[in-house]
Each structure stands twice: as C-alpha cells, then as structure tokens.
Amino acid sequence: MAGTWVIVEQRDGNIRKVTYEMLSEAKKIGDEVSAVVFGKSVEGLASEFAKYGADKVYAVEGDVFAEYNTGAYVAQLAAMIAEYSPNAVLFAHTFNGRDFASRMAQKLEAGLATDAIAVELSAGKGVFTRAIYAGKALAKVEVATNPVMATIRAGVMEVVESAGAGAVVKPAIAATAADVYQNIKSFVPTVSARPDLTEAETVVSGGRGCKGPDGIKLVETLADLLGAAVGGSRASIDSGWLGHELQVGQTGKVVCPNLYIAAGISGAIQHLAGMSSSKFIAAINTDPEAPIFNVSDFGVVADLFKVIPTLVTELKK
Amino acid sequence: MKVLVCVKQTFDTEAKIELKDGKIADAGINLIINPYDEVAVEGGIQLKEKKVVDEVVVLSAGSDKAMDAIRTALAMGADRGILIKQDTGADEYARAIALAAAIKEENPDIILAGHVAADDGSSQVPTRIAEILGLPHINVITEIEVADGKATCTCEADGGTLVAEVVLPAVISSQVSWNEPRYPSMKGIMQAKKKPVTTADAAAADNKVTIIEFAMPPAKQAGIKVEDDPEVCAAKLADWMKNTVKIEV
Structure with a gap:
C-alpha cells in the first residue's frame, strides 16, 4: 500500500x-x-x-x-x-x-x-x-x-x-x-462566539416549545454557559427564530455531539434523524408522550421556561 | 435561455425506515420530490417568471414511478419533462452518467439540482455531472443573480457565507433555504397532464460503489425520565450532566 x-x-x-x-x-x-x-x-x-x-x-x-x-x-x-x-x-x-x-x-x-x-x-x-x-x-x-x-x-x-x-x-x-472556474467574490464568516454546530462537543436545541424569541434566548443562555452550539428543530427555523443553517434534522444538519439537549422539541422523526447518534441526549418537554423521550438518556417532563433558569443556576454552583 | 432541473424521487422525510429481506422496505412509503430538488424546481420557475430564462425542463432518472415527481414539477410550473429509465440501484457515478447524457442532448444554459438527496445523503451527483460535461459548478446556493452570461450565487459555506460567480453554462446546486417551493395549483395539476414528457433509457454505466449490506442503527434505549416540580427536575438534570456526562462549566 x-x-x-x-x-x-x-x-x-x-x-x-x-x-x-x-x-x-x-x-x-x-x-x-x-x-x-x-x-x-x-x-x-x-x-x-x-x-x-x-x-x-x-x-x-x-x-x-x-x-x-x-x-x-x-x-x-x-x-x-x-x-x-x-x-x-x-x-x-x-x-x-x-x-x-x-x-x-x-x-x-x-x-x-x-x-x-x-x-x-x-x-x-x-x-x-x-x-x-x-x-x-x-x-x-x-x-x-x-x-x-x-x-x-x-x-x-x-x-x-x-x-x-x-x-x-x-x-x-x-x-x-x-x-479556476469559480470566481470567489467574498466570504463572510458567521459572526458567532459559539462553536460550529457540526463540530461542537455540546449542542442545545430549541423547538416549538420555545414559543418564540424569549424561549430561544433561554436556549442560548444555557448554550453559552456550556460553551455549546445552538441548534433548532424545523419548527423554530420555519418560525424564523433561528437561521436555517442551525436546523438539525433530515433536511438540515446531522450532529453527533457528546451531549445534545433538546428543549421544547417533541422529536418528529425528521428531527430524530439528525441527532439520535449523539452520545448523551437530554430532553425537556411538557408532553410526557413526546417521542424525544424514547431516545433520551435523561428526560425532564416540565416547562422549559421554568427548568432552564434553575438548571443554569444549579450548573453554576 | 433554458434551465434544466434534475429531480430525484425520494421517500417522504417523515417516512419510518425498515428493513425487509435485507433491503430497505418501500411498501406503503409515500414518495416525494427530494426536498432539495423541489427548491431547485422552484428556483428554475422563478428564473422564468423573472424572464431570465424562457423554458424550464425537468429531468429525472429512475423507475416509472419517478414520472410522479416529474408531473409534480410540471404542476408547479415547469414546461416539459424527461424521464430516463434507470435501475434505482444505480450509484452516484452511474446516475451522473445517465443524467449528463440527457443534459448534453438538451444543451441548457443553467443546470439546477438539490445539493444532496434526502435518501442516500450522498451530495455527489450535481458535481459529478459538471465534471462529465466539463462545466463549472457551484454548490449549496441560497441566492442567484443571472446577468451577462454569468451566475452570481450566494452559498452556505463552512463557517460562513460565500459569494461566487461562474460563467454559464454551469451546474448549480440548491440549499433548502434558497426559497419556499410553491404548492401546485389545481390549474397547474390539470395543465401538467398535457405537458410533454419524453422517456429514454439510461446511458450504460457500471456502479463504482457496491452495497454490501443495510442495517438499522443501534436502537437507543430510553433512559431516566423525571416528572416533578420544575426546580427539582432541573436540579436532577444538573446532577446528571455533572456526574454522568461529566460536563465542565
């Protein structure tokens, strides 16, 4: 060889x-x-x-x-x-x-x-x-x-x-x-202090349960504490809360971080395809029947708006 | 000018995948246009609406079933279709050979396709087609401007956004965020039935990649689930993250 x-x-x-x-x-x-x-x-x-x-x-x-x-x-x-x-x-x-x-x-x-x-x-x-x-x-x-x-x-x-x-x-x-047949006119790097979604050790993703920019803000706060990348399910991308390049799932990015935290994501098969090979998965969702819990190592059945602020405080201890 | 859009028929992205006799089971699965290709079809139609091109041709290689994907594209607004009959077991090389042969006959100015297929996830075929035809290509575009025989494209790149220009004819592949594909109207569906679709057999090419076996990923077991006061849940989750995952804050 x-x-x-x-x-x-x-x-x-x-x-x-x-x-x-x-x-x-x-x-x-x-x-x-x-x-x-x-x-x-x-x-x-x-x-x-x-x-x-x-x-x-x-x-x-x-x-x-x-x-x-x-x-x-x-x-x-x-x-x-x-x-x-x-x-x-x-x-x-x-x-x-x-x-x-x-x-x-x-x-x-x-x-x-x-x-x-x-x-x-x-x-x-x-x-x-x-x-x-x-x-x-x-x-x-x-x-x-x-x-x-x-x-x-x-x-x-x-x-x-x-x-x-x-x-x-x-x-x-x-x-x-x-x-050379592609004339490169410009390259604008993504301005983000966060790691690249596909390279990150930890990913925190927000979905429909985030209900809007306020919920996404919580996801981002947790991500920044953990030095994590932020991602989203299709619901939060289609609602315009997050940019398309942050979509995790079959028509977005496939990620396999050490820890994936799904906040307010029900776990449609489209989304599960993009993250279920993560090493550890945690999920926060109010619906105990949400499919995301079938692939989660640690599931929390509760409101993310109440869980994340406490989680941030606890993690800082 | 003429735009040609390559479309692949794929499983619905909501489909549950199962194995039967060692193969991917297709019974009862809803088939759709690969979502990335659907965006390319929409992009082609928009170029016609902006009078950048006069004609939108849609091309697919596959079984007779792929006619449905072509009809859907015609119902959206493409002008005519070409179905290249090819075994669905053809690999990226063989498919690119078949598609490129048909494209050569058509001699389009712009060749569009999705940058990846939602089924095999290969993201090879548009680039291979460009190489076979000796044309420039740009992948993963989210915007396009066509003027003076050139296409200037904004692309999703690793860690940023790129703007690149190519001289036409060229192969250009779409990212899903380029546009929002329209639903075919009832009128469009009726008209599509009358639009011409030609069929031909695929140019002969042997696969370069051999599939040895299909398998299901190891099933993930559901772990701990806590239902309690949110603050108690949060404390337990924090403990798990610190002690089991061993995260460092």
Whole structure:
C-alpha cells in the first residue's frame, strides 16, 4: 500500500477538528499517514498534523490555493495522485470536502463513499459505513476504485495524539489560474462566539416549545454557559427564530455531539434523524408522550421556561 | 435561455425506515420530490417568471414511478419533462452518467439540482455531472443573480457565507433555504397532464460503489425520565450532566 492521505480542512490556518479525527483514524489502519494541506502559505502548519500521527505533510502552496476552489484543488490533487499513488484519500464531509471529493472522484471515474461514519481500509479496497435517510438506516459499502476515496463525518472518530515524523513534502505545482472556474467574490464568516454546530462537543436545541424569541434566548443562555452550539428543530427555523443553517434534522444538519439537549422539541422523526447518534441526549418537554423521550438518556417532563433558569443556576454552583 | 432541473424521487422525510429481506422496505412509503430538488424546481420557475430564462425542463432518472415527481414539477410550473429509465440501484457515478447524457442532448444554459438527496445523503451527483460535461459548478446556493452570461450565487459555506460567480453554462446546486417551493395549483395539476414528457433509457454505466449490506442503527434505549416540580427536575438534570456526562462549566 502507498499510504492514506488525509485532506486538511482549514481556513486562515484554523484547522477543523475533523482533520485530527481523520488522521487518528488513518493512524489506526497502520499504513503510512500523510496530511495534504492546501493554502497560500501552509508549511508552518505541519507540526500540527505530526502531533496526530502524520508521517508526511504535503504542503501545497500557491496563490491559486489561497481560497478553496474546486478547479485548482482538483487539478493539483489529480497530479499528486498520479505521481504518488496513495492507496486511499480521506476528505472531511464538510461543504468543501464533499465538493472537492465528488469532482475528484468523477475526474478519476472512481467511486466515492460520502458521509462515512466507519472506515475499514486495506490494499486497493475500502469498506465504509454510511448513514442513509439521515441516519434512520445504515449502508455498508465497498469502494474498490483507485485510490479509495471517502468523506468522513465530523465528530464520530476519536482524536488520539501520536507523534509522527511530519516530514514536509513540497509537491510540484500543477494547477494554474486557468484551472479556476469559480470566481470567489467574498466570504463572510458567521459572526458567532459559539462553536460550529457540526463540530461542537455540546449542542442545545430549541423547538416549538420555545414559543418564540424569549424561549430561544433561554436556549442560548444555557448554550453559552456550556460553551455549546445552538441548534433548532424545523419548527423554530420555519418560525424564523433561528437561521436555517442551525436546523438539525433530515433536511438540515446531522450532529453527533457528546451531549445534545433538546428543549421544547417533541422529536418528529425528521428531527430524530439528525441527532439520535449523539452520545448523551437530554430532553425537556411538557408532553410526557413526546417521542424525544424514547431516545433520551435523561428526560425532564416540565416547562422549559421554568427548568432552564434553575438548571443554569444549579450548573453554576 | 433554458434551465434544466434534475429531480430525484425520494421517500417522504417523515417516512419510518425498515428493513425487509435485507433491503430497505418501500411498501406503503409515500414518495416525494427530494426536498432539495423541489427548491431547485422552484428556483428554475422563478428564473422564468423573472424572464431570465424562457423554458424550464425537468429531468429525472429512475423507475416509472419517478414520472410522479416529474408531473409534480410540471404542476408547479415547469414546461416539459424527461424521464430516463434507470435501475434505482444505480450509484452516484452511474446516475451522473445517465443524467449528463440527457443534459448534453438538451444543451441548457443553467443546470439546477438539490445539493444532496434526502435518501442516500450522498451530495455527489450535481458535481459529478459538471465534471462529465466539463462545466463549472457551484454548490449549496441560497441566492442567484443571472446577468451577462454569468451566475452570481450566494452559498452556505463552512463557517460562513460565500459569494461566487461562474460563467454559464454551469451546474448549480440548491440549499433548502434558497426559497419556499410553491404548492401546485389545481390549474397547474390539470395543465401538467398535457405537458410533454419524453422517456429514454439510461446511458450504460457500471456502479463504482457496491452495497454490501443495510442495517438499522443501534436502537437507543430510553433512559431516566423525571416528572416533578420544575426546580427539582432541573436540579436532577444538573446532577446528571455533572456526574454522568461529566460536563465542565
């Protein structure tokens, strides 16, 4: 085998945790692990990947890579795959990662397993477990095209520190400005002190039972105390209490934090699909028959408007 | 200008998924247009209403049942349909090959599709189609402006919002927050019956990904449930969070 490549997810040097999750998982497989990082100037990040077992770090540098764009990234990675023949290439299942992986796979006329939650790699073959129907079922699939490619869901694999050599490799630059077909006009980061919904250790979500912005405010207060991300069920998104990007469920985000707190969410199957793989689930709802209690480790049958303020006080003790 | 919208017929998102003989059971399941594709259909119709395009063509690959998805899109306001008959077991590669072959015949200026399907969750097909056709693409859009042979799109991106421009023709995939799809009117449903739909067989392509097995996720057991005075409940929940989950505040 010629090693497992992990495509780094970063913006302005801020590395997404899923990168470390993928490196740790790749390390378990035992083959040589390489991080592949694209950017304007990224060599300095190499030691970050060595901490999680990267034997090599391919630093792909150039102005054309300053911002993620499919054309230049795919042209470059295609050239590198041809030169170095990795056995497998793992991408994060982020918006960028799935865009990159899909176009790369088609260019190579190869298979691709997206949103994988379990990985088994061997020479020339990958077996991946994927959540389908937003987690209502699982499919185990085999990809045997070369290289084996998959996108990996954030938050599922454990981060394990293990020292790797982190030897920097500067590959030949094959992409040029002519490969760029998306003209990026602007990027406006989401201004939030809270963690990203799909990367957060804890998520506090509000639903119909929040009744309006006042209830959402309580959800946010609890989230901020816990350093958590805020999410919502479809009811609170459709009512305009929260932005669409915060919707948890089958037509929103699928999350798997350590702790998920559902406040005023009944637990429609659409919502359960997006959060039931969380490690711990707590629910606060006035209806004792609410389906959310069927998946909750700790259920509170009471009014969130009364529970959350006391909970905040108790947690601060 | 012409817009072509790819739609996939999927299970209703409210459907409960069960296995039968090792496969996903489909008996009695309500079928709908993939919600992300439905938004793309609405987006295409709005482009026609704004006189940016003259025609909205809807394309689906699947079994004969997918005709219902095409008819729904026609009832919403699309002009005509194309059904490519393909085994529903086709993978993302084979589907992209089949759809791209049909798109090539049509030669549209804008190709729209949902960025992901609510059933397989793959989010590969629109991007694969763009690569097959050698066209630019933009994924996960929430707004579009078309002018001077270019599309300028606002997109949901990782950790923010992106504005990007591509030269047409291009493949553009929608996020559900782009618009609110209309319900077909009674008049629209009547008209849809008369709108032309052509059918063809899928271009041959072998799957690149093999499904080994389907399984149900491990069933989550209901745990502790407390019904008491809200303040007592809150204190118990706080204890559980501190001692079992081991959260740090």
